[in-house]
Amino acid sequence: MSISLNSSVQYLKSIGPKKGELFSKIGINTVHDLLYFFPSRYLDRTTILDSSKVSNFVALGYKNEITIIGKVVETEEIRYGKKSIFKVSFKDEKGFFECVWFSGIKFFRNRFKVDDYYAISAKPVITKYGHLQFAHPDFDKLSSSESVDFRNTGKIIPFYRVPAELKKSNLGDLSFRKIISIAVTKCIDEISETLPVNIVVHNNLLDIKATIKNKHFPETIALLDRANYRLKFEELFYIESLIALKKNKQKKRNGFSYKVNIPLVKKFLQSLSFSLTNAQLKALHDIRLDLESSTPMNRLLQGDVGSGKTIVALISLLIVVSNNKQAAFMAPTEILAIQHFNNLKEMLADFPIKVELLLGGQKAKEKNAAYSKMEDSISAIYVGTHALIEDRARFSNLGLAIIDEQHKFGVAQRSSLITKSYAPDVLVMTATPIPRTLTMTLYGDLDITIIDEMPKNRIPIKTYLRSDSKLDKIYKFVIDSIHKGLQAFIVYPLVEESDKLDLKAAEQYFADLSNTVFSKQRVGLIHGKMKWDEKREAMEKFAEKEFDLLISTTVIEVGIDIPNANIMVINDAHRFGLSQLHQLRGRIGRGKEQGHCILVTSEAFAKKQFDASFNFDFLSPAQIQKNKTIIRLNSLVNYSSGFKLAEIDMKLRGPGDIYGLKQSGLPDFKYANLIEDQDILLIAKDAAFSLIDSDPSLTKNENKIIRDNIRNFYKSNLHYSNIA
Ligand code: ADP
Numbered sequence: 001m002s003i004s005l006n007s008s009v010q011y012l013k014s015i016g017p018k019k020g021e022l023f024s025k026i027g028i029n030t031v032h033d034l035l036y037f038f039p040s041r042y043l044d045r046t047t048i049l050d051s052s053k054v055s056n057f058v059a060l061g062y063k064n065e066i067t068i069i070g071k072v073v074e075t076e077e078i079r080y081g082k083k084s085i086f087k088v089s090f091k092d093e094k095g096f097f098e099c100v101w102f103s104g105i106k107f108f109r110n111r112f113k114v115d116d117y118y119a120i121s122a123k124p125v126i127t128k129y130g131h132l133q134f135a136h137p138d139f140d141k142l143s144s145s146e147s148v149d150f151r152n153t154g155k156i157i158p159f160y161r162v163p164a165e166l167k168k169s170n171l172g173d174l175s176f177r178k179i180i181s182i183a184v185t186k187c188i189d190e191i192s193e194t195l196p197v198n199i200v201v202h203n204n205l206l207d208i209k210a211t212i213k214n215k216h217f218p219e220t221i222a223l224l225d226r227a228n229y230r231l232k233f234e235e236l237f238y239i240e241s242l243i244a245l246k247k248n249k250q251k252k253r254n255g256f257s258y259k260v261n262i263p264l265v266k267k268f269l270q271s272l273s274f275s276l277t278n279a280q281l282k283a284l285h286d287i288r289l290d291l292e293s294s295t296p297m298n299r300l301l302q303g304d305v306g307s308g309k310t311i312v313a314l315i316s317l318l319i320v321v322s323n324n325k326q327a328a329f330m331a332p333t334e335i336l337a338i339q340h341f342n343n344l345k346e347m348l349a350d351f352p353i354k355v356e357l358l359l360g361g362q363k364a365k366e367k368n369a370a371y372s373k374m375e376d377s378i379s380a381i382y383v384g385t386h387a388l389i390e391d392r393a394r395f396s397n398l399g400l401a402i403i404d405e406q407h408k409f410g411v412a413q414r415s416s417l418i419t420k421s422y423a424p425d426v427l428v429m430t431a432t433p434i435p436r437t438l439t440m441t442l443y444g445d446l447d448i449t450i451i452d453e454m455p456k457n458r459i460p461i462k463t464y465l466r467s468d469s470k471l472d473k474i475y476k477f478v479i480d481s482i483h484k485g486l487q488a489f490i491v492y493p494l495v496e497e498s499d500k501l502d503l504k505a506a507e508q509y510f511a512d513l514s515n516t517v518f519s520k521q522r523v524g525l526i527h528g529k530m531k532w533d534e535k536r537e538a539m540e541k542f543a544e545k546e547f548d549l550l551i552s553t554t555v556i557e558v559g560i561d562i563p564n565a566n567i568m569v570i571n572d573a574h575r576f577g578l579s580q581l582h583q584l585r586g587r588i589g590r591g592k593e594q595g596h597c598i599l600v601t602s603e604a605f606a607k608k609q610f611d612a613s614f615n616f617d618f619l620s621p622a623q624i625q626k627n628k629t630i631i632r633l634n635s636l637v638n639y640s641s642g643f644k645l646a647e648i649d650m651k652l653r654g655p656g657d658i659y660g661l662k663q664s665g666l667p668d669f670k671y672a673n674l675i676e677d678q679d680i681l682l683i684a685k686d687a688a689f690s691l692i693d694s695d696p697s698l699t700k701n702e703n704k705i706i707r708d709n710i711r712n713f714y715k716s717n718l719h720y721s722n723i724a
C-alpha cells in the first residue's frame with residue numbers, strides 16, 4: 001500500500017504492527033509524528049579526529065572529550081582476581097585505539113562485534129604501554145556504508161535518542177536511522193508549510209520541507225543551523241503572536257482616566273524622610289501617564305530587593321483612591337500584607353484615605369465588614385492576601401490592582417484579582433531579576449518599568465560563609481551587635497507549607513535558643529502556622545524594638561522591611577536556593593547601619609572557598625554541577641546584585657527551572673532556549689507583533705495558517721497569553 005503522512009508508522013518497512021504499538025506508546029503514531037521526531041545530536045566530519053591526531057593531542061596535554069570512528073578488531077575480558085576489565089580494540093586508517101569498561105561489563109560484552117563500526121566519544125588517555133585508550137565512552141553504531149560515506153563524502157550522521165522501549169525490541173540506532181530515512185524520502189513532499197509564506201521569505205527562513213529534511217539528514221552544517229533556526233523561530237513566533245493578540249485585546253478596553261491630584265502627591269512626598277531616587281521618579285512618571293490615559297494600565301515594575309518599589313506602589317494607590325475609586329494591594333503572605341497595611345496607615349494618617357485589611361485567617365466578623373465595604377462602593381485601599389480574590393470579595397468600584405511579589409502567585413490568582421472589575425489598571429511588582437528577553441516573554445503583554453538604582457547611602461551587606469562548628473562565635477557576634485543597639489534575624493530552613501513537624505522544630509529552636517545562648521536577650525518567634533494576629537504582634541514588636549532577635553522560618557523571605565534589623569544568621573544555608581538566599585538577605589542592609597549576613601552550613605560546604613574573583617566561564621559544566629552548593633554559597637558571598645545572582649542561578653539550574661518560572665504558565669519550549677536564543681526571540685517578537693498589529697483578528701487569507709495552527713497546536717498555551 002502507499003504510505004502517506006497520516007499513515008500509521010506500522011506500515012513503514014521493518015516496523016509492522018508489533019513495533020508499531022511500541023512507537024505509539026512513545027507518542028509516535030503517524031509518519032507525520034515520526035518526521036517530527038528529531039535527532040538529539042549529529043556526527044560531523046569536522047569534529048572527528050583520527051587515532052594518530054588524537055595521540056598527538058594527548059601528548060600535548062589535551063584532555064577534553066573527542067569523537068573518533070573505528071572498526072572493531074577484537075574484544076576481550078581480562079580477569080584480575082575477582083575483578084575484570086572488558087576491552088574492545090579498534091582500528092581506523094591511521095592506527096589503533098582501545099575502549100575499556102571496569103563495570104557493567106555484562107551489558108557491554110555483547111554489544112561489540114568484530115568488523116562493526118562505531119563512533120566513540122570520550123576523554124582520551126595514553127596508557128603506560130603507549131596505547132590510546134578511552135574509558136567508559138559513549139558509543140554509537142554505524143553501518144559500514146555510513147562509515148565509508150562519512151570518510152569519503154563528509155555526510156553528517158544523525159543520532160536519535162531511541163526510546164528504551166524500542167531498544168529492548170532490538171530496534172537500535174541503525175534501524176532507526178533507516179526507518180526515518182524511508183519516511184523522509186516517501187513523505188516529505190506532503191508536509192505543508194506551517195508559517196505564512198511572507199514570514200518565511202522576509203526572515204530568510206528555510207521552508208518547512210527543507211527544515212525537516214536537513215534536521216534529519218543535514219546536507220551541510222550550515223543548513224542544519226538554518227533548520228534549527230527556523231524551528232526556534234517558529235516556536236517563538238507563535239508564542240509571541242499569542243502575546244500580541246492578548247495585548248491588543250487589552251488595549252481596546254476602555255478604562256478609567258484619573259486626575260492626578262498634584263498637591264496631594266507633593267504633600268505626601270514631602271512627608272517622607274527621604275527623597276525618591278531617579279529610578280523611582282521615572283517609574284512614577286510611567287505610572288502617572290498610564291493612569292491619566294483611558295487605556296488601562298498593565299505594567300510590570302521590576303527592581304532588585306530593597307530598591308524601593310513599595311513607595312511607588314503607595315503613591316499609585318494614593319492617586320487612584322483620591323479619585324474616589326477602590327484599590328487593591330495584594331501580597332503573598334499575611335506578614336507582608338500586615339506590614340503594608342501598617343505602613344499605609346501610618347503614612348496616610350494625615351490624608352483623607354481609608355485603608356482596610358483582609359486576611360484569610362481573620363475572624364469572620366472582621367472579614368465580612370471589609371467585604372461589605374467593598375460591595376458598598378466604599379473607596380479605600382484594600383490590603384490583603386488571597387482573601388482579596390475570594391468569591392466573596394466583590395469590589396464594586398475597583399480602579400487599581402497592585403500585586404506585590406507577583407512571582408509568588410499563580411497565573412490564575414493574578415487574573416482573578418484583575419477580573420474583579422471590567423478593566424482596572426494593573427501594576428504587578430517583582431524583584432526576581434531575569435534577563436530582559438525572558439521578561440519580554442513571561443510578561444510580554446505588559447509594559448515594563450525597571451528600577452535600576454538603589455537608594456543612596458546604602459552600605460553593601462557583608463556576607464560570610466561559616467561552618468556550624470563556629471556557631472558559638474557567631475552567636476557571640478550577634479549578642480555584641482545587639483548590645484550596640486542592632487537587631488537580628490535567625491532563620492531556619494523550614495518549609496512553610498509542610499506539616500506540623502517543622503512547626504515543632506521552629507518552636508524547639510526558639511525554646512533552645514531563648515533558654516540558653518540568648519537567655520538575656522528578648523527573643524521573638526515567627527512562622528507561617530501562627531494565627532495572623534500572633535504574626536502581627538511578633539512583627540510589630542520586632543519593628544518597635546521590643547525584641548532584639550527574631551527567630552523565623554522562611555515566611556520572612558519576601559518583602560519584610562525592618563530597617564533596624566541588620567544582622568541575619570541563616571542556618572543550614574545549603575538547603576536554600578540562590579534566589580531565596582538573596583531575598584532573605586535582602587531583609588537586612590535597608591537602613592544606615594552595616595548589615596552582616598552569616599550563612600551557616602556544614603563543615604564540608606563551608607571549608608571550600610572559591611577565589612573571590614572566581615569566574616564561571618572557567619568551570620566546565622561537569623565542575624559546575626559537581627560543586628553546585630559551594631558555588632551557590634560562594635556566589636552569595638561574592639555578589640550582591642540580584643541580576644548577577646540570577647544569571648548564576650540560571651547556569652546552575654537551567655532556564656527551565658528558574659525561580660518563579662514554573663508557576664508562570666510559560667510553556668516548555670521544544671526547540672528554543674529562552675536564555676540562549678534571545679536574538680531569535682527579538683526578531684520573532686517583532687515579526688509577530690507587526691503581523692498582529694496589521695491583522696488583529698487574523699482575518700487576512702494569508703494569515704489563516706496562523707489561526708489554524710494556534711487552534712491545533714498551541715491551544716494548550718492559550719491560557720498563557722492571559723498571564724497578567
Ligand atoms: P522593595 O523594592 O524590596 O520592595 P522597599 O520598597 O521595601 O523595597 O524599600 C526598602 C527600604 O528602602 C524601605 O525601608 C524604604 O522605606 C526605603 N526606601 C525606599 N525608597 C527610598 C529612597 N529613595 N531613599 C531612601 N530609602 C528609601
Ligand code: MG
Nearest residue numbers: 309310404559
Ligand atoms: Mg517589596
